[in-house]
Amino acid sequence: MGWAYGPRRPANKMVTQILSAKAPEALARAAGILRAGGLVAFPTDTVYGLGALAADSNAVTALYAVKARPDEKSIPILIATLDQLPQVVLEIGETARRLMASFWPGPLTLVLAKSPTLSEAVSRTGTVAVRMPNHPLALSLIAAVGSPLAVTSANRSGEPSTSDPARVKQRLWGRIDAVLNGGLAPGGVPSTIVDCVAVPPRIVRHGPISEADILVATRELGRDASTNPSPHDVAPC
Numbered sequence: 001m002g003w004a005y006g007p008r009r010p011a012n013k014m015v016t017q018i019l020s021a022k023a024p025e026a027l028a029r030a031a032g033i034l035r036a037g038g039l040v041a042f043p044t045d046t047v048y049g050l051g052a053l054a055a056d057s058n059a060v061t062a063l064y065a066v067k068a069r070p071d072e073k074s075i076p077i078l079i080a081t082l083d084q085l086p087q088v089v090l091e092i093g094e095t096a097r098r099l100m101a102s103f104w105p106g107p108l109t110l111v112l113a114k115s116p117t118l119s120e121a122v123s124r125t126g127t128v129a130v131r132m133p134n135h136p137l138a139l140s141l142i143a144a145v146g147s148p149l150a151v152t153s154a155n156r157s158g159e160p161s162t163s164d165p166a167r168v169k170q171r172l173w174g175r176i177d178a179v180l181n182g183g184l185a186p187g188g189v190p191s192t193i194v195d196c197v198a199v200p201p202r203i204v205r206h207g208p209i210s211e212a213d214i215l216v217a218t219r220e221l222g223r224d225a226s227t228n229p230s231p232h233d234v235a236p237c
Contacts, residue, residue, distance in 0.1 A: 014175075014177065016169070016173050016177065017177065017178040018169065018178070018181055020181050021137055021182040027141060027180075030042065030178055031141060034052065034059075034145050034149065035053060038059070038178070039059065039062060039066060039178075040141075040177060040178045041165075041178070041179045043135060043184070045106065045107055045134040045135040046161075046188070046190050046208070047185050048153070048185050049154055050063065050066070050067070050176065051063075051078070051151040053145065053150070054087075054118065054148045054149055055087075055148075060075060060121040066156075066172065066176060068157045068158075069157045071124070074123035074125065075123070075151070076130065076152065077122065077128055077129065077130045078131055079130060079142065079148045080139045080142035081143070084148050085130070086115070088114070089115055090113040091113050095201055096112055100132075102213075105133055105134035105139065106132075106133075107189070107192060108194065108207075109130065109193045110130055110131070110193075110194055111127050111128070111129050111198075111204065112127060112196055113126060122150050127195075127197050135182075153190065154168045154172060155167075156172075161190055163187065164184060165183070189207055190207055191205075191208065192206060192210075192214070194214060
């Protein structure tokens with residue numbers, strides 16, 4: 001296991017900064033850490049996420065190491081605007097466009113064809129999971145960074161995700177660069193995942209966006225979403 005993109009981050013070798021989202025400089029500091037290749041935990045509309053710059057292979061490799069996450073499990077991408085999609089996605093079909101229009105920003109992750117320019121550190125397959133969160137702090141952070149983020153739940157692999165920044169601090173203190181404390185994440189449940197590469201689309205994981213809502217959105221195109229297992233394995237986000 002492991003990637004050849006750079007050295008793994010040593011565990012417990014740093015002081016984790018706690019940045020209050022209420023502080024005027026907190027957002028800029030968190031964005032600067034991410035642009036410099038650091039790891040920052042922050043709230044989304046579902047659970048607390050742990051983010052790295054998606055374009056930085058070494059930062060994404062460090063994200064895997066901190067999570068103790070198997071390399072074959074892809075990391076989802078969070079974006080702030082649709083304009084950022086071409087940086088991570090090769091193409092967008094009509095089904096995906098309809099789901100984006102219906103549920104973004106929000107707790108719906110879409111598995112799409114991966115851009116060939118996106119590092120294999122994010123996904124070793126030809127696909128990538130993408131979401132636009134419905135949380136002002138998360139959107140502002142991604143916008144401040146100016147680039148999509150690779151984001152997975154802020155916990156060690158095998159542990160439950162959390163909406164509580166205190167739990168994030170407890171679990172990841174000394175392993176990540178900062179926690180952007182925006183209070184409790186409002187959702188508490190990881191996003192629904194739909195594989196839009198599969199024909200018909202597959203509901204990979206059930207979440208806040210119900211199967212019924214997905215079926216309504218895809219049925220209008222004559223493409224009902226199935227609930228068959230999918231080979232795409234992504235982290236909660």
